Amino acid sequence: QVQLVESGGGLVQAGGSLRLSCAASGRAFSPYAMAWFRQAPGKEREFVAAIAGQMWAGRSTNYADSVKGRFTISRNNAKNTVYLQMNSLKSEDTAVYYCATGQRSFANSVPSEYNYWGQGTQVTVSS
Numbered sequence: 001q002v003q004l005v006e007s008g009g010g011l012v013q014a015g016g017s018l019r020l021s022c023a024a025s026g027r028a029f030s031p032y033a034m035a036w037f038r039q040a041p042g043k044e045r046e047f048v049a050a051i052a053g054q055m056w057a058g059r060s061t062n063y064a065d066s067v068k069g070r071f072t073i074s075r076n077n078a079k080n081t082v083y084l085q086m087n088s089l090k091s092e093d094t095a096v097y098y099c100a101t102g103q104r105s106f107a108n109s110v111p112s113e114y115n116y117w118g119q120g121t122q123v124t125v126s127s
Contacts, residue, residue: 002026002116004099009121012089016125020084022099022118030054033107034075034082035114038095038123045111048097049073049084053105062107066092091127096120 008020020036035050051073052060061073072085082099100114108114 004118
């Protein structure tokens, strides 16, 4: 069974940085795309970033417009871990951040393409 465990969330001032990590287990890691989504109170879950699996050489990435130029997704296949480096954080980035993976290698932005989810990690940005 696939398990995803996020870490690295916390409280940070606006303009600061955080790095989220997501450790995966239960199946091969490198073939599959990994993604980050977030959900703020009273809002729907939204796509943040995704990185492709081995078929795309793990180099293809996809970002929401709201985080382009500020967030960077990366993966370490030797450690079965995906990261989200978040810089220049804004109050509107406050949310629970979820790691997700599915059955595809393409870095999709659609939540329904991902059928394994972590428990989430809270990110709070104070203004």
